[in-house]
Amino acid sequence: MSTMTQSDLPGVGMTPGNIRSKKLPLAMNLAVAVVAFGLAAAIVYGFGIGNWVLVVVLGWVLYLVGLLIAASRVEGRRAARNRAWRSLIYSACILAILPLASVVWTLISKGVQRLDGDFFNSSMNNIGARDPGGGAYHAIIGTIQQVGIATIIAVPLGVLGAIYLVEYGRGRFANTVRFFVDVMTGIPSIVAGLFILSFWVLIVSPWFNNGEPRFSGFAAALALSVLMLPTIVRSTEEMLRLVPGPLREGAYALGVPQWKTILKIVVPTALPGIVTGVMLAIARAAGETAPVLLVAGGAAAINFDPFNGNQSSLALFVYQQAGDASKYAPARAWTAALTLVAIVLILTIAAKMLARRNSLTR
Incomplete structure (x- = not known):
């Protein structure tokens, strides 16, 4: 039995034009x-x-x-x-x-102009317009505390809300929740600040301060958590929907309860995408200025207590220094902006590395 080659076919020849x-x-x-x-x-x-x-x-x-x-x-x-x-x-x-x-x-x-030890170890307390020193230590502390508290509040609520919408939500109530989440995604940050100002600062905080309203870093964290929630819910919802259905069906066929299937299979599989959505929400919260200005007031001195007294943040510090008439202020603003980006970058890399340790996502 002979094998037919391309050269044996009628009208077809092996020429360079056929190959290249x-x-x-x-x-x-x-x-x-x-x-x-x-x-x-x-x-x-x-x-x-x-x-x-x-x-x-x-x-x-x-x-x-x-x-x-x-x-x-x-x-x-x-x-x-x-x-x-x-x-x-x-x-x-x-x-x-x-x-x-x-x-x-x-x-x-x-940003490298003021990238020195004095910038990270001092605040703007008692720093005048003609003083070349001063730093953002107080703003770094405020940003870490406010964003950290907002993350502790928003991440569990957002992830659990997304799990409800994907795994349990049916009917009119679930559609209503999705609608309000979509609406909240586009609200301006100053609206969240006004809400916390009218609710927490003017109504709730007087109960703990002898009847006097008081600004605090915790109020700023509440405003930031309002901004983070819709981003976390929407991103987590989309990641959970991408988990293949056969994974759930296989677990159910083996008699695994639904809550354990979600906890052990669905969430770990979608974890990298969930982490990405959380980091996007954290980055947005860390860069917000209006809510912090409205409900935390800003401060030039260091305040380690987020529940009592005015507190600053890096975003607010950049805003204030950028509008300052001092010739030393622009350098401080640029260095603070670089510090803020570096903090978000470090948190993102750390979160990605922790997410990759999950065996189900490899």
């Missing part, structure tokens, strides 16, 4: 780019209609048009369209990364 298709040479690609940006520069500067930004935009458009024409002649229309769309996708990716890279570079370059 023509591709646009790299030199021609570079030549198209040089001509495009040169033509763009000549148009922009020749007519005096813009600067280098317009040259880059117009040059890139001319480059895509020239690339499409050149690739059509060499590779064919189909391959040329594929190359043009791929270039557009790469361009969109670069445009999306550029602002982020610019923010990170600006934050690091300006």
Whole structure:
């Protein structure tokens, strides 16, 4: 019994054209780019209609048009369209990364000016406009306490609420809960601050302070927890819905109760996504200024008691220093912003590492 090869087929021959298709040479690609940006520069500067930004935009458009024409002649229309769309996708990716890279570079370059021991070991107490010292120690303490308390409040409530919506919620009540969660996702942060101001500061706190309303870091934590809740509920709900149904069905078939299935199988499987949602909520809470200003008041001195007295935060510290007339204030604001980003980054990395230790998510 003989084996038929491609060379035995009628009308088909083994030629290099059957194996490799023509591709646009790299030199021609570079030549198209040089001509495009040169033509763009000549148009922009020749007519005096813009600067280098317009040259880059117009040059890139001319480059895509020239690339499409050149690739059509060499590779064919189909391959040329594929190359043009791929270039557009790469361009969109670069445009999306550029602002982020610019923010990170600006934050690091300006934030290192006051990155010293005095900044992390001192507060703004008794620091005047002409004093070069001062630090954000009091704001760091306030941020850690407020965000920590808000996380302790919001994470259990958010995760349990999402479990109810996915595993138990049916009917009108569950739909109502989803509706209010969606509405709360888009509320401005100052609304949460006003709610805690009117409820906790003006009504509840006088019961513990001889009838006088009082600001506190705990009130700021309550406002931040209101902002964190909808993010945690929605992200956890989506992650729980991604858990395959056969995992639940297999556990039920073995006689495992539903609560134990959720605790031992569903939640561990969705844990990396849940952690991501929690970290997004923490990052949002750590960067909020309005609720802290409304219900914590802000303070220049260190206050370790979140339940008594005014307290500051890094976001509020950045806001206050950015608006200060002192020539030393901008450097303190940039360093505080860099510190805030570093804290969120460290927490995110730590949470991701803890989530990866789960054997069911490997």
